[in-house]
Amino acid sequence: MRDEGLARRDLIAAGFAGAALLGLSGRAALAQSGDKAPDAPRSSPAVARAHRVEVPMPHGGVAAGHPLAAMAGTRMLMQGGTAADAAVAAMAVMNVVEPWASSAAGNGFATCFERRSGKVQSLAFTGGAPALLDPDVDPKELDSGNKAVAVPGAFGGWIALAKRYGRLPLATLLEPAIGYARDGHPLDASIAMFIRRQQAVLARHPTSAAIFLPDGQPPAPRAIFRNLPLARTFQSLADAETRAFKGGASRDKALSAAYDHFYTGPIAQDMTRFSQANGGWLRMEDMRAYRPVWDEPVSTVYRGLDVYCSPLTSRTGLELCEQLNIVEGWDLASIADDRASLTHLLIEAIKVTKADVYRYAGDPRFVDVPVATLLSKDFAATRRKLIDRLQAIAFPDDAALATGRQPDRPAADEDTRGGDTTSLSVVDKEGNAIAVTTTIGGGFGTSVVMGDTGLLCNNGLRVGSTAPYAGHPNAVAPGKRALLGNGPIIVLDKGQLKLVCGTPGGETIGQTQFQFLINALDLDMPIQQAIEAPRFALNAKPSFYKPGAAITVQLEDRFAPAEITALKAKGHSVETVGGFAIGSVQGVMVDPSGARMGGADPRRMGYATGY
Structure with a gap:
């Protein structure tokens, strides 16, 4: 020994x-x-497999994109709340502490496991384009500004989660966020950097500058940051619930009172007045017509495990399932020591899947999407045949657009605009689990704070979330929901929870989650090691919507030089990025012993807390 x-x-x-x-x-x-x-x-060990410890969660816990959000969610669990209560509290705090990527007026998806019934459900809280949208608008106006506003969806999702799976009052769930918005919190250095980068755009809008550029300047790292209009908005929502309770309303009706305060009451009215006065398209009719949607998740069986993810209008659920179905045909564990060969196969599976999903996916209320085909094992077997195990293939062009390959807009508008998101994963004492990924689109979304609400809206109408080609299934249109990359995951093993996880990262979400699952399920890594392992991401020029696009593989620089050389020899165009640069997985994994262990990514501000 x-x-x-x-x-x-x-x-x-x-x-x-x-x-x-x-x-x-x-x-x-x-x-x-x-x-x-x-x-x-x-x-001491010569090599640290992970730089953070796994967090034990014997009674429950939260892994979220910011320590204060994780702690707020855990506080709800310690007060007797459920996974849904914790998720809502954490999302509200994320709105305050990570405002460039999260808002009650944003969009997102949740994937929910109910231990008692054994069922997994998906919740889409995704607003579409306003009815007044002009689809021929200059695409630049959909990047930021008043015309870029998508209908707010997230708060409706919070209420839907609280109604179906929650227990605590909304006022309790919003209390931490109200405190941080009203009294302030130390601004994370990365958020200060993002505000500084976006300064010129934020400065165009007085309502935004008043919050994010106090005294005309970006706040310094660790400065005490406040959002008083947001604190008032959240307090008004809590008060609407409290008034309903005092009038004898049930919990559901009291939550509905808060929902109505947002979507037909003072908040909707303020947003509508502001939008109309500033040339935007959002109107009361858009707010009134919005509903969050419960749906069946998309799923696949991967090596005997049931993997659930978000349905359309998330593209990531389709991506993840097709990628897993393709690589299931190979024994990945047997080539784990040949890192370059393993990475090559994952790259090629992503490449083929991106071509398929970007060809067909769109809002199913507007277009027919062959979901069953894209999820099928037979289809995956066919697509697997495209892949050369020794050499990189070109981005498949057999998924060409029905309307032709030439854009009907200027070439400069083909370039995909990135997206910024945040994610959290929760497990409660009863074993219920929820993963949520929420977004306001590109950093700071529209960059316009809507009137006196303190809220930023999602700019999900921009190129990237929508296709730049007329006739494409995902072309922008009035009332149409754009595609999101959000795709939180639940994995079950014979009906028992094995994993709940998600990540931000825009275009890289499906790629990051795919690699994380391979690390955890095929390579048998503990959760924190699976999170911290080096990652790659495919980048397409001009975009994945373009058949034959030029593909570059971005590798975190912790890949060994020999692995990088081997990938180049296989024909990949490779560039290195920072060592911890791609994605930010938050998750909880159940050990074979039954122990629940949380993990959070050091790539951003993510943190896990348990009790």
């Missing part, structure tokens, strides 16, 4: 009390000084 060189983490994991079980002498195991002490440099 080992004696001299026991790694510090191994020693701690084993526990001093169990040292005898390892066959160690008391003196060797319990040394407090010298080379054998647990903190001696020689006892």
